[in-house]
Amino acid sequence: MADKTTLKPSKTKKSLQAGQIGFSKETYIKWYKDMLLMRKFEEKVGQLYIQQKFGGFCHLYIGQEAIVVGTVSACKPEDKHMTAYRDHAHPLGLGSDPRVLMAELYGRKTGCSKGKGGSMHFFDKEKNFMGGHGIVGAQIAMGAGVAFAEKYNGTQNVCFVSMGDGAVRQGALHETFNMAMNWKLPVIFIIENNNYAMGTSVQRTTNVEDLSKIGLSYEMPSKSINGMLPEEVHFAISEACDRARRGDGPTLLDIRTYRYKGHSMSDPQKYRSKEEVNEWLEKDPIEHCKKIITSNQWLNQKQFDEIDLWVKKEVDESVEFAENSPYPEGSELYEDVYMQKDYPFIKEYLN
Secondary structure: OOOHHHOOOOOOHHHHHHOOOOOOHHHHHHHHHHHHHHHHHHHHHHHHHHOOOOOOOOOOOOOOHHHHHHHHHHOOOOOEEEEOOOOOHHHHHHOOOHHHHHHHHOOOOOOOOOOOOOOOOOOEHHHOEEEEOOOOOHHHHHHHHHHHHHHHOOOOOOEEEEEEOOHHHOHHHHHHHHHHHHOOOOEEEEEEEOOEEOOEEHHHHOOOOOHHHHHHHHOOOEEEEEOOOHHHHHHHHHHHHHHHHOOOOOEEEEEEOOOOOOOOOOOOOOOOOHHHHHHHHOOOHHHHHHHHHHHOOOOOHHHHHHHHHHHHHHHHHHHHHHHOOOOOOHHHHHOOOOOOOOOHHHHHHHO
């Protein structure tokens, strides 16, 4: 978590861009290191996918990293996190071992889901990452269910539910929002709004382009956030957490970001121009943090180089670990499936 004693209210865009908002040196360096690890991990994953080291679907998070680091720095370790299938960066931000994550991509036994989930189904119980989910919008209702369990058990924990701008078109969202507000569940709904549902822009899917307005009919506190600045994400998440922990219920955050790569590795990206991508590249969150660190002379070039070497080592060792790990045994097909062995009918069937 960030050193909250150093935080000050965000006043203007100018102060954010200048970094004059009171976050500690340690917070900025951690944001920078974590985002750089996510970026280099994803770039390596893209290279390995092209080399056919593993198959299946593969959705990269490149460009959206500020959402994860801003969320993690504002939450507690006991809080729960759930997202869709663009799920590689979330566990990395929560501290999962990149070696175990890479092994999962390779379908190896040492993977975070024992090699049976692949790219879209990362999971880390120890870090309270409740999974990436391949069914569009499924995590919205399930995340509210996790939040219900936290409230029922009397904890002060919050559940974060991330979704893409395309997933908000699912009918389950409206049912979930209604129940979440009615029951005042401690859940924060995060729209990772990267402008495109696969290849279809937000403008072509709705006449309500401000996605924060979706919460209005449920009287759910909602706002739009600049998702390229970890500071703004942190402040919004912190405010939403305080509300949820007070028992006041959920918040909807339309966090506006951009993915520099296609929807998936098979996406030719013909629906957007290079000029558009380059415009967003100028807002890169990693470079933003690096500029603030440099302007404050918190790190010199040698120290930046050391971080680069550390990240490269982590990624290289992840690949080595994955490639040297065994595949699951065939018997694993019958493990971790939904079957209560002591249920009378099943017990009789097994005997």
